[in-house]
Amino acid sequence: MTKSPSNGPASGRTTKVSSQRIEVLFRSLATAAGATIVAAIALIALFLLIRAVPSVMANNANFFTSTEFNTSNADDLRFGIRDLFMVTVLSSIFALVIAVPIGIGIALFLTQYAPKQVARPFATLVDLLAAVPSIVFGLWGFLVLAPQIEPVQTFLNDKLGWFFLFSDGNVSLAGGGTIFTAGVVLAVMILPIITSVAREVFNLTPRAHIEAAQALGATKWEVVRMTVLPYGRSGVIAGSMLGLGRALGETIAVLVVLRTASQAGNWSLFDGGYTFASKIASAASEFSAPLPTGAYIAAGFVLFALTFVVNALARVASGGRVNG
Secondary structure (H helix, E strand, O other), X not given: OOOOOOOOHHHHHHHHHHHHHHHXXXXXXXXXXXXXXXXXXXXXXXXXXXXXXHHHHOOOOOOOOOOOEEOOOOOXXXXXXXXXXXXXXXXXXXXXXXXXXXXXXHHHHHHHHOOHHHHHHHHHHXXXXXXXXXXXXXXXXXXXXXXXXXXXXHHXXXXXXXXXXXXXXXXXXXXXXXXXXXXXXXXXXXXXHHHHHHHHHHHOOOHHHHHHHHHOOOOHHHHHHHHHHHHOHHHHHHHHHHHHHHHHHOOHHHHHHOOOOOOOXXXXXXXXXOOHHHHHHHOHHHOOOHHHHHHHHHHHHHHHHHHHHHHHHHHHHHOOOOOO
């Protein structure tokens, strides 16, 4: 009895054709998924522009330099983003200055110094900070942190008031709810992002580089300084930029912390005011007439462009290796 071969030339050709079809299908699906994201971003930008342009054209103040933001009268719109930009950038940069050194220190401790039995649960604990809702951070910042940190702000204002960042502001008026306090809250919120990215890139340091430094008699700190930190520099920069993007767009926590200090000043950490996101959120219930609503959409478009640029820079700095 003759048995027909099951793995002959015809079967091989069939398998090859099937694999090629699967490859084409997968490539098409992946391309469609990527195109969907690009199209969604483009449509969002287009929507913001369409809704914002009429309001900007009807604006009776300079959109970029005016400190006024009054949309109560649709026939006399006066709005500008100078103070919004100042508070947004100042609080976010201050948060970055606090969070980056702490995040790098935590990442180095977890990857280079701590034993695995300690590193794993500690890393999980840090990552869990990202799961805390923004409103919880806001309430903590306003009810707990602000009263406790007010004496520190007053001390800095008295001793370093000659420097513009610590010049006279609204410390006593706000009860501690200032840009300074908002920056500390934002620093805690972005810490998991920076720590996670830094931890991943530090773990990728080639073992051969570390062993070579150890063979030369380098101490633990010298190994970190000569091999780990240089290798992970791009990842740390990318994580910092991602954290900055997160801070720029934070809404509820900043709104709660700064809600008692609505006055902005001249680039002082002891002022209040609104960020782009908190200003839009504070007026969301009044979005009824097209032109006043368009004024807030115009501010939202600036925030959209700002965060988009920051995240694009993060991708460039990391060489495209940062996981979102």
